[in-house]
Amino acid sequence: xxxxxxxxxxxxxxxxxxxxxxxxxxxxxxxxxxxxxxxxxxxxxxxxxxxxxxxxxxxxxxxxxxxxxxxxxxxxxxxxxxxxxxxxxxxxxxxxxxxxxxxxxxxxxxxxxxxxxxxxxxxxxxxxxxxxxxxxxxxxxxxxxxxxxxxxxxxxxxxxxxxxxxxxxxxxxxxxxxxxxxxxxxxxxxxxxxxxxxxxxxxxxxxxxxxxxxxxxxxxxxxxxxxxxxxxxxxxxxxxxxxxxxxxxxxxxxxxxxxxxxxxxxxxxxxxxxxxxxxxxxxxxxxxxxxxxxxxxxxxxxxxxxxxxxxxxxxxxxxxxxxxxxxxxxxxxxxxxxxxxxxxxxxxxxxxxxxxxxxxxxxxxxxxxxxxxxxxxxxxxxxxxxxxxxxxxxxxxxxxxxxxxxxxxxxxxxxxxxxxxxxxxxxxxxxxxxxxxxxxxxxxxxxxxxxxxxxxxxxxxxxxxxxxxxxxxxxxxxxxxxxxxxxxxxxxxxxxxxxxxxxxxxxxxxxxxxxxxxxxxxxxxxxxxxxxxxx
Amino acid sequence: xxxxxxxxxxxxxxxxxxxxxxxxxxxxxxxxxxxxxxxxxxxxxxxxxxxxxxxxxxxxxxxxxxxxxxxxxxxxxxxxxxxxxxxxxxxxxxxxxxxxxxxxxxxxxxxxxxxxxxxxxxxxxxxxxxxxxxxxxxxxxxxxxxxxxxxxxxxxxxxxxxxxxxxxxxxxxxxxxxxxxxxxxxxxxxxxxxxxxxxxxxxxxxxxxxxxxxxxxxxxxxxxxxxxxxxxxxxxxxxxxxxxxxxxxxxxxxxxxxxxxxxxxxxxxxxxxxxxxxxxxxxxxxxxxxxxxxxxxxxxxxxxxxxxxxxxxxxxxxxxxxxxxxxxxxxxxxxxxxxxxxxxxxxxxxxxxxxxxxxxxxxxxxxxxxxxxxxxxxxxxxxxxxxxxxxxxxxxxxxxxxxxxxxxxxxxxx
Numbered sequence: 001x002x003x004x005x006x007x008x009x010x011x012x013x014x015x016x017x018x019x020x021x022x023x024x025x026x027x028x029x030x031x032x033x034x035x036x037x038x039x040x041x042x043x044x045x046x047x048x049x050x051x052x053x054x055x056x057x058x059x060x061x062x063x064x065x066x067x068x069x070x071x072x073x074x075x076x077x078x079x080x081x082x083x084x085x086x087x088x089x090x091x092x093x094x095x096x097x098x099x100x101x102x103x104x105x106x107x108x109x110x111x112x113x114x115x116x117x118x119x120x121x122x123x124x125x126x127x128x129x130x131x132x133x134x135x136x137x138x139x140x141x142x143x144x145x146x147x148x149x150x151x152x153x154x155x156x157x158x159x160x161x162x163x164x165x166x167x168x169x170x171x172x173x174x175x176x177x178x179x180x181x182x183x184x185x186x187x188x189x190x191x192x193x194x195x196x197x198x199x200x201x202x203x204x205x206x207x208x209x210x211x212x213x214x215x216x217x218x219x220x221x222x223x224x225x226x227x228x229x230x231x232x233x234x235x236x237x238x239x240x241x242x243x244x245x246x247x248x249x250x251x252x253x254x255x256x257x258x259x260x261x262x263x264x265x266x267x268x269x270x271x272x273x274x275x276x277x278x279x280x281x282x283x284x285x286x287x288x289x290x291x292x293x294x295x296x297x298x299x300x301x302x303x304x305x306x307x308x309x310x311x312x313x314x315x316x317x318x319x320x321x322x323x324x325x326x327x328x329x330x331x332x333x334x335x336x337x338x339x340x341x342x343x344x345x346x347x348x349x350x351x352x353x354x355x356x357x358x359x360x361x362x363x364x365x366x367x368x369x370x371x372x373x374x375x376x377x378x379x380x381x382x383x384x385x386x387x388x389x390x391x392x393x394x395x396x397x398x399x400x401x402x403x404x405x406x407x408x409x410x411x412x413x414x415x416x417x418x419x420x421x422x423x424x425x426x427x428x429x430x431x432x433x434x435x436x437x438x439x440x441x442x443x444x445x446x447x448x449x450x451x452x453x454x455x456x457x458x459x460x461x462x463x464x465x466x467x468x469x470x471x472x473x474x475x476x477x478x479x480x481x482x483x484x485x486x487x488x489x490x491x492x493x494x495x496x497x498x499x500x501x502x503x504x505x506x507x508x509x510x511x512x513x514x515x516x517x518x519x520x521x522x523x524x525x526x527x528x529x530x531x532x533x534x535x
Numbered sequence: 536x537x538x539x540x541x542x543x544x545x546x547x548x549x550x551x552x553x554x555x556x557x558x559x560x561x562x563x564x565x566x567x568x569x570x571x572x573x574x575x576x577x578x579x580x581x582x583x584x585x586x587x588x589x590x591x592x593x594x595x596x597x598x599x600x601x602x603x604x605x606x607x608x609x610x611x612x613x614x615x616x617x618x619x620x621x622x623x624x625x626x627x628x629x630x631x632x633x634x635x636x637x638x639x640x641x642x643x644x645x646x647x648x649x650x651x652x653x654x655x656x657x658x659x660x661x662x663x664x665x666x667x668x669x670x671x672x673x674x675x676x677x678x679x680x681x682x683x684x685x686x687x688x689x690x691x692x693x694x695x696x697x698x699x700x701x702x703x704x705x706x707x708x709x710x711x712x713x714x715x716x717x718x719x720x721x722x723x724x725x726x727x728x729x730x731x732x733x734x735x736x737x738x739x740x741x742x743x744x745x746x747x748x749x750x751x752x753x754x755x756x757x758x759x760x761x762x763x764x765x766x767x768x769x770x771x772x773x774x775x776x777x778x779x780x781x782x783x784x785x786x787x788x789x790x791x792x793x794x795x796x797x798x799x800x801x802x803x804x805x806x807x808x809x810x811x812x813x814x815x816x817x818x819x820x821x822x823x824x825x826x827x828x829x830x831x832x833x834x835x836x837x838x839x840x841x842x843x844x845x846x847x848x849x850x851x852x853x854x855x856x857x858x859x860x861x862x863x864x865x866x867x868x869x870x871x872x873x874x875x876x877x878x879x880x881x882x883x884x885x886x887x888x889x890x891x892x893x894x895x896x897x898x899x900x901x902x903x904x905x906x907x908x909x910x911x912x913x914x915x916x917x918x919x920x921x922x923x924x925x926x927x928x929x930x931x932x933x934x935x936x937x938x939x940x941x942x943x944x945x946x947x948x949x
Contacts, residue, residue, distance in 0.1 A: 314837060336839040345837065353837055356830040358897055367827055368838040370820045377820045382764050421838065 003064075004029045004194050005083075005163055010049055010061035019045045020059070020218045027163065030192045032185055034199065034209035037240055038468070042218040043198050047165050051085045052078040065163075082162030086152045086169065092140045099123040099136035102155045126154040130184060146177025153184065164188065165196045170204060171300065182208050200298055202233040203509060214239040233505065234498075241468065241497035249473030250449050257476065258289030261460040262343075262429040267321035269302075269309040269484075275317050279305045281484040283321075287429065287460035292451060294475035294492075295464045296500050302484040303464045304348055307431045311345035312338035325428060339368060342428035346418055346435060348464070350411075354418040357407030361399060362388035364406050364417050369425045391420035396446065412443025419450060429460040436470065448474050468497045482507040579942075580891060580906050587910060591917030598920050599913070602795035605788065610721060610867060612912035613801040614639070614860035616905055618879065619886040620812045621856035623904045624849045626887050627816075629829040629896030630679060630686035632853050633880050634671075634693030639861030640876025641697040642668050646862055647710040647871030650717060657717035665858050671697070672854020673847070680846035694880070702873045711870025721866035724797040736797035743789020743798065746806070747782045754778055801863055813901040825849060829896030885932065886911055889939040910935070 005027040012020040020042045027033045035043050048054045050063065052072030063070050065081055072078045075085075092101050099119050108118040123136035130150045140148060149169055156164055166185075170178040178201075185195050185208055199205050205212060206226065214221040214236060221239050224231045269280035280302050287293045295303050308315035310323060312335030323330045325342055332338045338345075347353040356364055365388045366373045373384040388402040395416040399409055406417050415435065422430065432451065436444040451474060455461050465471050471478050471492075478495050480488035480503045488503035592599045618635050625632045642664050649660040675693050678684045712718075728738045755778070761768050768774070792798060816822040827835040828842050836842045860879070865871050890907025892899030911932060918928045 311837070312839075334841075335837060336841065339839040347837060352831075353833050355834055356827055356897070358830050359826070363823070363827075367823075367835070367840075370823060374820050379818050379820060379823060381818070382760065385764065425839075 002029050004066060006064040008062040010059055012045055012049055012059040018218055023220050025213055027194050027196060029194060030189055031210045032189055032195045032197060032208050034197045034205040034212045036212060036236055037215035041215040043215055047085060051075050051083060079159055082160050084156035084159055084161045085165040086156060088168045090148055090152055092148055094141040095139060097137045097139055098134060098151055101140055102158050126157050129157055130154045146173045149181060161193060163194045167198045170201060201508060202236050202505060216240060237498055237501045250452055252452060255290055255476055257291045260286045261289050262287050263324045265322045269305055269316035270318040272317050279316060279484050283486050285479055287462055290455050290458050292455045292461045292463060292475045294471035294478040295481055296468055296471050296478050297481035298504060299466055301481045303481050304433055307345060307433055307464060311343055339425055344422035344425055344427035344430045346422055346432045348434035348437060350414050350418050355406045355414060358405060360403045360405055361417055362402045365391050365420045365424055368421050395420055412439040415439060430454060431462045433464045468500055480504060580903060584906050584910050587913050595920045599917055602791050605792050606795045606799060608912055608916050609799055609802050612908055613805050614863045615882050615886060616805055616908045617808060618856055618860040618883045619904045619908045620808055621853035622883045622887050623892060623899050624825055625853050626892045627829045627896060627899045628825050628846055628849050632690045634690040634697060635857040635883055636876040636879035637694045637697035638671050638857040639864060639879055641701040642858040642861035643865035643871045643875050644701040644705045646865055648704055650713055651710050657714060661862055664862055665855050668858020669851050669855040672851040676847040676850025680843040705873050707873055709870045709872040713869055718866050718869055719800060721801055721863050723800045725800060736793045739793035739797040740790050743793060744786055747785035751778045751782050809905055816901055826897055882911055885936045889936055
């Protein structure tokens with residue numbers, strides 16, 4: 001077989017963080033090549049390098065397509081050669097028809113006037129190829145997510161695709177739609193179209209893939225040939241998670257864990273826009289005094305939705321269940337009440353939801369507790385300045401002064417500002433959502449130290465993270481969440497990445513038998529934002 | 536939490552370079568430059584105002600700064616300044632209010648009906664009118680804050696509704712004149728309290744000087760307080776020059792205006808409002824929260840700020856100030872006309888943007904807006920004296936607005 005694609009020695013870094021290190025990756029003609037790895041392993045970055053989203057010159061290494069070295073300046077360059085990427089978040093315009101979406105660019109037209117007949121005829125032909133019977137003028141918003149995915153593929157076919165890249169294509173599909181999509185990939189394979197499949201669903205991967213490449217920490221760990229046999233899910237999982245865990249986390253010395261501080265029972269949350277869809281299903285949990293509890297899970301498992309719904313109903317509708325602090329029921333019906341009750345939530349999206357980027361450190365730190373720096377509703381600016389200075393020193397926020405705009409700080413320092421803001425509200429329970437996302441290793445370590453010290457002071461800390469080693473490294477107990485449910489609970493001492501991954505995969509396999517799967521995390525975050533704007 | 540329990544985290548690597556002694560002087564220089572740079576906008580705006588005034592003073596052969604004309608300037612622009620204070624809060628919170636002109640006109644009409652037709656005394660009528668303005672603001676703010684309907688649309692609707700209602704209750708005709716007590720709101724001057732001044736208005740002059748001294752005293756006090764807490768302050772030369780100029784300018788204008796008939800009542804109202812809103816925006820919790828809502832509404836909400844209620848209140852406030860603007864304008868014309876208030880919204884919004892407010896919300900200062908309003912006022916006044924037609928006056932004002940915002944955007948990109 002001949003290789004249609006060869007990527008040699010690809011390295012790529014983002015402002016100091018190495019996302020890819022010397023990755024080599026090849027796809028043969030008419031092959032389905034699966035790309036596996038944890039969140040943040042570098043899969044998406046590698047595909048962005050390939051498709052020209054990260055243009056030539058922004059990375060090191062070589063890309064050979066059909067035997068010729070290519071230097072893509074943007075995504076149009078790669079598309080022109082037949083490399084089509086279908087992203088996790090579908091790029092369809094909801095209020096336009098299927099035909100309009102497929103021919104959004106390269107619209108058949110004469111003198112700028114769209115040739116409607118031609119568009120419809122070609123759309124019908126493409127839809128037939130992907131097994132859809134919808135009329136070409138059906139609006140995207142009126143068809144299900146599974147069919148939307150197929151429309152995306154039809155769109156790819158319209159561009160004479162030679163290499164199709166699918167990023168988590170079945171993540172939001174039910175079993176039947178997933179099967180149909182995978183069958184379609186096999187059919188393409190027979191026609192000589194190569195595919196790269198990125199997926200967390202290892203049962204699907206092992207069903208259709210010819211070869212599997214595992215990425216970890218931006219490196220290629222292994223490429224396994226499924227046709228030779230001996231490749232099973234356990235082997236893939238081991239390759240995905242195996243790594244050196246030493247020295248990346250501060251040691252936790254005899255934690256003083258006391259009585260339960262915060263307890264949640266039978267928590268149920270529904271999607272804000274689709275109120276009959278359950279996003280969090282009967283979750284019960286607790287955190288003890290001085291304890292760090294982790295919530296593990298893949299993106300879109302419902303962890304952020306759970307946390308935000310707890311924090312003053314910032315996400316979701318028809319929220320049910322009870323929450324207690326020291327055994328007393330809590331009123332969490334609005335954010336101010338949740339803060340008064342002793343909760344703090346450090347958001348996963350610090351730029352969009354955590355900071356006033358145009359304001360300085362001082363104003364950000366005091367924002368959630370302005371009463372603490374004012375008397376009779378007048379802000380004491382000297383007091384406010386002292387508070388900000390104190391946190392700047394304690395958190396080691398690197399800035400030239402507290403008057404520096406937070407938008408100009410690095411990710412780690414921004415996160416410390418957000419943490420400062422919440423510590424200044426003096427919470428009893430802190431929920432940290434992806435506290436180290438997009439932060440360099442040194443700053444991560446500092447944040448871990450801060451988390452541990454908070455627990456040592458007797459606070460209950462809940463850490464949501466997609467990085468399993470992080471949870472294993474800093475928490476005392478780990479809940480595992482998948483598709484809105486808690487599907488496992490391990491003391492940190494007994495937990496391993498494989499056990500966590502297996503709990504998720506087993507549940508995913510159960511969930512795959514007919515149940516519709518919740519939307520992706522992105523979707524949840526966006527609807528949460530919409531929810532924050534409208535009651 | 537007690538404050539000292541959290542010791543600094545021990546990081547494996549620190550990425551701050553230790554300061555090199557030889558570079559200290561250079562750093563201090565840079566700090567000065569940085570200070571000028573970061574305050575360039577504030578100074579620049581004020582300097583532009585002075586430049587424009589100087590230009591018209593020269594071109595009009597000294598007419599602009601005559602006491603009579605200065606008094607006129609105040610009277611002509613008072614309602615714009617008053618409404619611009621409310622508009623600033625609306626714009627800072629990330630919204631816009633297109634209805635203020637119509638609301639001002641409508642409230643003026645209601646005032647005329649109450650006072651001229653029903654002979655209500657001017658105090659009760661004015662209070663009723665201010666409450667009415669607040670209610671109108673509430674009615675619009677309700678849809679904007681709690682239903683998430685874009686303010687542009689709600690207030691565009693309000694603009695049409697209240698313009699129509701003003702026409703309706705006036706039956707398309709002017710209504711007036713008002714009792715002289717009400718006219719005093721706009722055209723009255725503060726009484727002379729000192730005996731035997733022989734035609735000079737020493738009370739007014741004294742008030743002006745006291746105001747100027749108070750401003751300088753406040754600014755010195757602020758600086759001393761900052762220095763005692765080792766906060767970076769602006770270079771001492773700047774500070775001295777700035778305060779000297781401030782004192783000179785306020786005193787000069789107070790004396791000039793006062794030498795006509797004394798200080799106009801409306802100038803006193805305006806000054807009190809400016810001080811009040813300046814304090815509110817800079818120092819109070821509510822003020823801070825409004826800026827936070829405009830800066831990042833989602834982050835503000837997740838920080839426990841009741842964003843909807845705050846948005847609602849800014850519109851209530853805007854309604855009340857639009858009503859006050861309407862009263863002042865009606866008192867000035869001494870009649871309520873169906874056309875009153877037309878185009879006010881544009882001047883008010885322009886004053887905010889020229890004054891440095893950001894169309895994206897979260898940015899803007901009371902002082903800037905006042906200067907912005909004065910720039911427009913001086914342009915209007917100066918060009919009228921010169922005999923420039925209303926046509927080219929508008930062209931020039933449009934260009935000034937565009938230019939001011941372009942300079943802002945350019946500065947931010949640097």
